[in-house]
Amino acid sequence: MSPVALEKEDHVRDAEFNKAMHGKSAQAEGGFRAMLQKDKAAQNAAVDEYFKHWDNKAAEDETEETRKARRDEYATLTRHYYNLATDLYEYGWGQSFHFCRYAFGESFYQAIARHEHYLAHMMGLRDNMRVLDVGCGVGGPAREIVKFSGVNVVGLNNNNYQIERATRYAEKEGLSHKLSFTKGDFMQMPFPDNSFDAVYAIEATVHAPSLEGIYSEIFRVLKPGGVFGVYEWLMTDNYDNDNPHHREIRLGIEIGDGISNMEKVEVALKAMETAGFVMEHHEDLADRDDPYPWYWPLSGQLKYIASVGDIFTIVRMTKLGRGLVHRFVGALETVGLAPRGTQKTADSLALAADSLVAGGREKLFTPMYLMVGRKPEKA
Numbered sequence: 492m493s494p495v496a497l498e499k500e501d502h503v504r505d506a507e508f509n510k511a512m513h514g515k516s517a518q519a520e521g522g523f524r525a526m527l528q529k530d531k532a533a534q535n536a537a538v539d540e541y542f543k544h545w546d547n548k549a550a551e552d553e554t555e556e557t558r559k560a561r562r563d564e565y566a567t568l569t570r571h572y573y574n575l576a577t578d579l580y581e582y583g584w585g586q587s588f589h590f591c592r593y594a595f596g597e598s599f600y601q602a603i604a605r606h607e608h609y610l611a612h613m614m615g616l617r618d619n620m621r622v623l624d625v626g627c628g629v630g631g632p633a634r635e636i637v638k639f640s641g642v643n644v645v646g647l648n649n650n651n652y653q654i655e656r657a658t659r660y661a662e663k664e665g666l667s668h669k670l671s672f673t674k675g676d677f678m679q680m681p682f683p684d685n686s687f688d689a690v691y692a693i694e695a696t697v698h699a700p701s702l703e704g705i706y707s708e709i710f711r712v713l714k715p716g717g718v719f720g721v722y723e724w725l726m727t728d729n730y731d732n733d734n735p736h737h738r739e740i741r742l743g744i745e746i747g748d749g750i751s752n753m754e755k756v757e758v759a760l761k762a763m764e765t766a767g768f769v770m771e772h773h774e775d776l777a778d779r780d781d782p783y784p785w786y787w788p789l790s791g792q793l794k795y796i797a798s799v800g801d802i803f804t805i806v807r808m809t810k811l812g813r814g815l816v817h818r819f820v821g822a823l824e825t826v827g828l829a830p831r832g833t834q835k836t837a838d839s840l841a842l843a844a845d846s847l848v849a850g851g852r853e854k855l856f857t858p859m860y861l862m863v864g865r866k867p868e869k870a
């Protein structure tokens with residue numbers, strides 16, 4: 492039983508909005524081209540719907556009511572966040588929307604893929620298991636995990652545009668027989684009880700209004716004996732909500748990343764237990780003794796670039812690269828070539844980047860709290 496109210500779903504409304512805003516842009520090559528093909532009025536609506544939760548709501552004035560209003564509309568808030576941010580993510584980061592650890596001399600995309608393999612390895616994923624990817628983005632991790640482990644994956648996503656992009660990439664790679672995508676709210680999944688051998692979530696369940704709610708729903712759809720693996724976004728034990736600086740970092744991450752309610756590590760651990768999981772492993776991977784920190788591509792420490800090919804990838808993510816592109820899209824918006832709100836979205840992603848780096852440097856935040864839990868045979 493979820494401890495928060497669920498938002499009423501309306502798949503017809505969402506499909507119509509997706510058609511109006513994104514048109515055929517899901518077929519465009521690359522995020523940047525897709526970004527310039529949106530319907531202006533629909534994008535306006537998405538901007539207003541998303542930013543109403545954040546405009547004029549500073550960290551020092553934060554109340555339980557403002558946080559509750561975000562939690563109450565968790566699904567709409569997140570759906571519109573990804574209506575606005577997906578193309579910039581793809582342009583600036585690629586098709587796997589998550590952070591990772593870096594080994595010495597490792598290229599960016601190699602490190603991203605290794606992080607996905609590591610989760611599959613820790614969960615013991617095997618050929619032909621039926622696996623659910625909760626909050627699958629445009630399917631980068633799912634495609635990698637299918638190739639790495641031979642599993643069959645169903646990607647669940649609340650954003651039609653991301654599903655269209657994900658479906659197109661899976662077809663392009665000839666993986667459609669192993670990989671399918673379903674539209675739905677992960678707090679009320681459209682699957683019967685006991686339907687998956689394994690479930691994973693990579694930096695996605697932070698969009699839930701309640702960790703207990705989402706972990707309980709995952710528990711429900713897992714078969715008895717099935718395994719759940721997650722990389723969770725959490726505030727660490729060092730985070731003090733009464734410290735205004737800490738709170739500003741947390742709110743900056745929430746605004747810039749479409750999160751209604753980010754929690755501390757202790758809340759996630761308790762939620763796993765309450766949901767019924769037997770914990771097999773939990774660890775903050777950000778605390779490992781790695782040569783480079785997880786946030787380095789956003790922090791602009793170019794000295795860590797490991798290959799020539801990475802120069803073009805990483806420069807886009809740095810403050811300088813971001814600044815140039817954001818000014819460019821701002822100019823396109825001014826002359827009417829990009830829709831209203833493109834600049835505002837870019838500014839909010841820049842705030843996300845700065846807050847994530849600050850949270851990482853000050854050890855207040857982790858995007859890679861690994862938990863592996865099992866549903867008992869007799870639940």
Ligand SMILES: CC(C)=CCC[C@@H](C)[C@H]1CC[C@H]2C3=C(CC[C@]12C)[C@@]1(C)CC[C@H](O)C[C@@H]1CC3
Binds near residue numbers: 579580590840
């Ligand atoms: C939101 C959640 C739960 C996960 C996504 C994690 C990351 C993939 C994103 C978090 C902040 C994002 C930013 C970008 C790409 C994707 C993230 C790293 C950009 C680098 C994309 C290009 C823009 O110009 C700047 C962005 C800064 C933030």
